[in-house]
Amino acid sequence: MKMMFNAAVKDIEISGIRKFFNKIQHIDGMISLTIGQPDFPTPxxxxxxxxxxxxxxxxxxxxxxxxxxxxxxxxxxxxxxxxxxxxxxxxxxxxxxxxxxxxxxxxxxxxxxxxxxxxxxxxxxxxxxxxxxxxxxxxxxxxxxxxxxxxxxxxxxxxxxxxxxxxxxxxxxxxxxxxxxxxxxxxxxxxxxxxxxxxxxxxxxxxxxxxxxxxxxxxxxxxxxxxxxxxxxxxxxxxxxxxxxxxxxxxxxxxxxxxxxxxxxxxxxxxxxxxxxxGINDAEPMKKEYRRRRAFTEKKLLELGFDVVKPDGAFYFFAGIPSGAASSEQFAIELAEQAKVGVVPGTAFGPEGEGYIRVSYACSEQQLTEAFKRMEQYLT
Ligand SMILES: Cc1ncc(COP(=O)(O)O)c(C=O)c1O
Structure with missing residues (x-):
């Protein structure tokens, strides 16, 4: 049966973040630093x-x-x-x-x-x-x-x-x-x-x-x-x-x-x-925690040779991959498969993101510590 669709809708693709997540979600025991939402309960x-x-x-x-x-x-x-x-x-x-x-x-x-x-x-x-x-x-x-x-x-x-x-x-x-x-x-x-x-x-x-x-x-x-x-x-x-x-x-x-x-x-x-x-001050305790995680994540990314622009807000780093990686997507796939750490390839945010990964620190300090331990073993 021939289906007719709005041409503009046919032209749209599902989000690159989702596409990538679908590719790596089968990996057992992976720590995901792909998260785009707070990890705290609603007050x-x-x-x-x-x-x-x-x-x-x-x-x-x-x-x-x-x-x-x-x-x-x-x-x-x-x-x-x-x-x-x-x-x-x-x-x-x-x-x-x-x-x-x-x-x-x-x-x-x-x-x-x-x-x-x-x-x-x-x-x-x-x-x-x-x-x-x-x-x-x-x-x-x-x-x-x-x-x-x-x-x-x-x-x-x-x-x-x-x-x-x-x-x-x-x-x-x-x-x-x-x-x-x-x-x-x-x-x-x-x-x-x-x-x-x-x-x-x-x-x-x-x-x-x-x-x-x-x-x-x-x-x-x-x-x-x-x-x-x-x-x-x-x-x-x-x-x-x-x-x-x-x-x-x-x-x-x-x-x-x-x-x-x-x-x-x-x-x-x-x-x-x-x-x-x-709830005008509800974000304060979460902010305090994010601020600590931001400092930790920045330190770890720098130690591993990533190029880092310190973020002013949100809970992401858009980190430049150390030289030698084939592509953002390849780097992120290998990191997921071999180190069991999930990050989002920069190209999910447009072609200008080639050479970068997005690392979210909206996860527990324990998970962050373990994720960076694995990344360190993998990259060195
Ligand atoms: C920049 C930006 N705008 C809007 C949204 C969507 O927010 P909401 O979940 O309230 O629809 C997001 C979600 O990640 C976002 O990152």
Missing amino acids: THIKAAAKKAIDQNHTNYTHNAGIPDLRIAISQYMEQKYNLYYQADSEIIVTSGASQAIDTALRTVLSIGQEVILPAPVYPGYTPVIKQCGAIPVFVDTTENEFKLTAEMIEPHITDQTVCLILPYPSNPTGVSLTEAELKDIAELSEKYNLIIIADEIYSELTYDEKHTSMGTLARERTITINGLSKSHSMTGWRIGVLMAPSHIAEQCLKVHQYTVSCASSISQYAALAAYTA
């Missing part, structure tokens, strides 16, 4: 709020944009944490994870043939959505600039078709973030060329040395801010993200959101209400 008070919501029968559809009290709590939280000012009733949409916020933002903004600028290597969640919109991703290679995207690097890639810029910081896969001064330059450039900025700040709370600056404080009128609870509150499975934008953008986004999911899960929204009211 107890959040779980209690969800249980209570079930018992109180909060099991219906909510307002499309999210429970009003939750949006008020998000508005206050964002103001307190980042000096961001978004109106609860018209500028905040609660989504099913940051993934759906990204999807909604891109599908609201993009038309066929338009171009979107994004850094490379980059989280693989953007390109497939851009392609489904019939738009064109334009990558700016950051490997020669310690994975930092700057206004100067962006400008030559801007054409008459460019409408949007995606800024994920701190970055997955590199952990590198952007300073206020760097963001200001990008804000000015976006003003000059009338670009919308999609600022994916899902790792904003996992910033270790400097204070995180939100793009929405610098270019409010043209920024769609993406955030959520997946990383900060260890809530990946609850699927709570947040899209924040000035009302003239948010009202367009709400239409797309409404016809995609109606609303985020009601029970998860009640859990989120607890996180955004009583």
Whole structure:
């Protein structure tokens, strides 16, 4: 039987991270440093709020944009944490994870043939959505600039078709973030060329040395801010993200959101209400632990001859493989098969990732220690 499919969907591939994971998952006794989610349980008070919501029968559809009290709590939280000012009733949409916020933002903004600028290597969640919109991703290679995207690097890639810029910081896969001064330059450039900025700040709370600056404080009128609870509150499975934008953008986004999911899960929204009211410091103990693991991982990678750019946030190192390896993929496969340590080949984040691996430290110190012991034996 001949099947007809949307050409853009046929053109999309499953994520390189998933593909690679499928290749190595049969290996017995492997320690995985491939993890893209926190290894801590969701804080107890959040779980209690969800249980209570079930018992109180909060099991219906909510307002499309999210429970009003939750949006008020998000508005206050964002103001307190980042000096961001978004109106609860018209500028905040609660989504099913940051993934759906990204999807909604891109599908609201993009038309066929338009171009979107994004850094490379980059989280693989953007390109497939851009392609489904019939738009064109334009990558700016950051490997020669310690994975930092700057206004100067962006400008030559801007054409008459460019409408949007995606800024994920701190970055997955590199952990590198952007300073206020760097963001200001990008804000000015976006003003000059009338670009919308999609600022994916899902790792904003996992910033270790400097204070995180939100793009929405610098270019409010043209920024769609993406955030959520997946990383900060260890809530990946609850699927709570947040899209924040000035009302003239948010009202367009709400239409797309409404016809995609109606609303985020009601029970998860009640859990989120607890996180955004009583959980403002929930990330602190996790951050403390990540900071220690970051120091340990950096030391070990350097000892083993990897090229390392110290990450500012998230929980990844994007490490340059010591010379001599055939390819990132080959290196990662051999490491998995022979040392029983799983890492993600850099090419899962675009061709610019050739020569690198992504190492996640979202796992216990014990696992990290054992993984590096095995890597050391294998590499030496
Ligand atoms: C940069 C980035 N944005 C968005 C997401 C998706 O987050 P969520 O699980 O909330 O959909 C991820 C998940 O790994 C990510 O790394």
